[in-house]
Amino acid sequence: MPESINISASRGAAILGLSKYRTPVEVWLEIMEQHKPGFCESNGFVKPERQYNAAMQYGHAFEDAIVGLYESETGLVVHDREIFYQHVDYIYITTHIDGYAGRNDTLDALHTGFSDNRLYEAKTANIRAWRESWGEPGTDEIPADYMVQVLHQMICTGYEEADIAVLILPENQDWLAENARDMSQIDPGSIARALADLGFFKIYTVKKNERLQSRMIEAYREFWETNILGENPPEPQKYDDIRRIVPAPSGTILANETLEALCGEYSQTNAALKAATDRKSELKKMIVNGMRKLSADAHEEPESVGKWRLLNSRGRQIASYSGDRFNVSKGA
Incomplete structure (x- = not known):
């Protein structure tokens, strides 16, 4: 079976409805088009286009650097x-791993208590996303889609534990892509080491969960048999899903009570919005404008170069303005 016609670890979270980037319908259209080239066009469906976004760009750019930080931190060596x-029984369940981490006899003296022979997965996250979605380092408190990814990898490989090494970036990746230097002109290794020195490198550990993994396999099997082999689209999760599978609707429909109520609520919500x-x-x-009027009394600080910072009576920043960027702090 070609590798592309499968349920991979990245697709697993989408199939379960836990992906930030793709829906079950988008994964279904991808697989069906790969399984039967021309499937989307012949059925009037809109094929999704894969986006190489800034988060992916930064993740790939720092892959080797994160390996180096992880090996230095743990005394383990990332292989393969x-x-x-x-999967041995369900061959449509597949994965590519970032690697596995194991002991190296030459590094015994550096070993720091991490057990060996575990999966290794590298991630980057901007600091806001990390604070909102990640927990205490050393625990398994990681975003749900990453949890599915590593549990999926364990399903396919037989490993019972995985380390997730995350490099935390100071800004959103989209902002970095627009405002920072081109990735080809920087040294990811130097940047990663500097961030690690500032405490922006963390390691999380996930152990196998047979109950969750069994439920994942059952959901994958249902998706494969009902949606892929049966050629039936999954239930839409977003408005765009419906646009993909019904691009040219035609006909007059008599509303039921539920749809009448939903239309009324939509109209009220639209007005309130x-x-x-x-x-x-x-x-x-x-x-x-209020900041403009008070700016004559502004005092210069390193944090306010190139922008206005608005502080409350307790000295806490509540807003900022730089000409092209306006922000009000959460909880202001």
Whole structure:
């Protein structure tokens, strides 16, 4: 079976409805098009285009650097990077691993208590996402889609434990891609070491969970047999899913009570949203204009170079404005 026609670890989270980037419908369309080239066009479906976004770009750029940080931190050595595995019974369940970490006899003196022979997975996360979605280092408190990914990898490989090494970036990857230097002009290794020295490198550990893994396999089997082999689309999760599988609707439909109520609620929500949007725009103008009027008394600080910082009476920043970027702090 070609590697692309499968349920991979990255697709697993989407099939379970836990991916930030893809829905079950998008994965279904991808697999069906790979399984039967021309499937989307012949059925009037809109094939999803894979995006190489900034998060992926930064993740790939720092892969080798994160390996180096992990090996230095644990005394383990990462082997067999990008090896392909498939489940022994369900050959459509597959994975590529970032590697596995094991002991190296020459590094015994550096070993720091990490047990060996575990899967290794590298991630990058901006600091806001890390604070919101990751827990205490050393635990398994990681984002749900990453949890599915490593449990999926264990299903295919037989490993019972995985380390997730995460390098935390100071800004959102999209902002970095637009404002920082081109990735081809920087040294990821030097940047990674500097961030690690500042405490922005963490390691999390996930152990196998047979109950969850059994439920994952059952969900995969249902998806494969019902949606792939049966050629039936999964239940849409987003409005765009419906647009993909029904691109050219035609016909008059008599609404039932549920749809009538939903249409009424939509109309009310739309009106409330417009009012909130108008008020938000007015508040933004009032805040920035108020900062302008007070700016004559502003005092220069390293943190305020190139922007206005608005502090409350307790000295806490509650807003900032740099000409092209306006922000109000959460909880202000």
